[in-house]
Amino acid sequence: MILSKYISNQYRKPSGIIGRFIMSRFFEIGNAELNNLVFETLSLTEQDHVLEIGFGPGTLIKRAAEFLSDGIIEGIDLSESMVATALKKNRKHINSGKAKIQLGDIEKVPFENNRFDKIFTVNTIYFWENPSTAISKISHILKPGGKLIIGFHDRREMEKISLDMEVFRFYSKDNISELLSVHGSLNEIDIISKRGKHNTCYCVSGTKINT
Numbered sequence: 001m002i003l004s005k006y007i008s009n010q011y012r013k014p015s016g017i018i019g020r021f022i023m024s025r026f027f028e029i030g031n032a033e034l035n036n037l038v039f040e041t042l043s044l045t046e047q048d049h050v051l052e053i054g055f056g057p058g059t060l061i062k063r064a065a066e067f068l069s070d071g072i073i074e075g076i077d078l079s080e081s082m083v084a085t086a087l088k089k090n091r092k093h094i095n096s097g098k099a100k101i102q103l104g105d106i107e108k109v110p111f112e113n114n115r116f117d118k119i120f121t122v123n124t125i126y127f128w129e130n131p132s133t134a135i136s137k138i139s140h141i142l143k144p145g146g147k148l149i150i151g152f153h154d155r156r157e158m159e160k161i162s163l164d165m166e167v168f169r170f171y172s173k174d175n176i177s178e179l180l181s182v183h184g185s186l187n188e189i190d191i192i193s194k195r196g197k198h199n200t201c202y203c204v205s206g207t208k209i210n211t
């Protein structure tokens with residue numbers, strides 16, 4: 001039980017040497033399929049201003065920065081270990097101004113309204129204290145026409161793994177669709193699913209139509 005809580009907390013907010021060197025490798029390998037699906041679903045254009053919430057080791061920050069010739073990718077993450085790892089991986093893009101990384105909690109939404117063309121997050125919504133309020137506030141920092149994408153693994157599959165349910169909260173694709181449409185007031189809700197090697201990967205997206 002104690003081990004399950006420790007591991008679950010490392011997923012939520014990686015810390016120390018274990019977080020920096022072991023969890024980051026774990027995320028890079030174990031979450032690659034879902035991260036690839038989210039990146040494809042983003043359909044970036046070269047000018048997009050993008051935010052990744054909970055970037056972990058910063059793999060998608062790097063991919064986005066390499067793609068965006070005239071745009072910018074920003075990232076926010078709760079963990080000092082992940083910020084250090086992602087900074088190291090993206091040093092070149094940070095120095096050129098194409099990537100910006102900050103330590104922080106997305107639930108405090110430290111960005112101004114109408115800032116981003118696209119916002120995405122992968123494997124992080126399980127840990128949010130108040131997802132409906134967070135999604136509502138996040139929709140405000142999207143530009144009109146902007147897109148929010150949530151990548152996650154399915155509730156029924158995740159509940160079979162021995163993780164601490166006081167740390168994790170799992171969702172079905174219908175739960176996430178409802179969060180985006182009802183609390184985010186987003187339209188054009190789209191669900192993409194892909195059977196991965198171990199889990200089913202889901203990407204649920206919504207578009208901000210109103211201003």
Ligand SMILES: C[S@@+](CC[C@H](N)C(=O)[O-])C[C@H]1O[C@@H](n2cnc3c(N)ncnc32)[C@H](O)[C@@H]1O
Pocket residue numbers: 011012013014027028031035053054055056057076077078079082104105106107121122123124127128
């Ligand atoms: C399980 S890891 C996923 C990392 C990466 N997105 C991936 O799919 O491999 C969760 C990440 O989200 C971050 N995180 C959790 N809650 C957060 C919050 N409220 N605001 C910002 N980052 C958060 C953690 O620090 C951690 O780096």
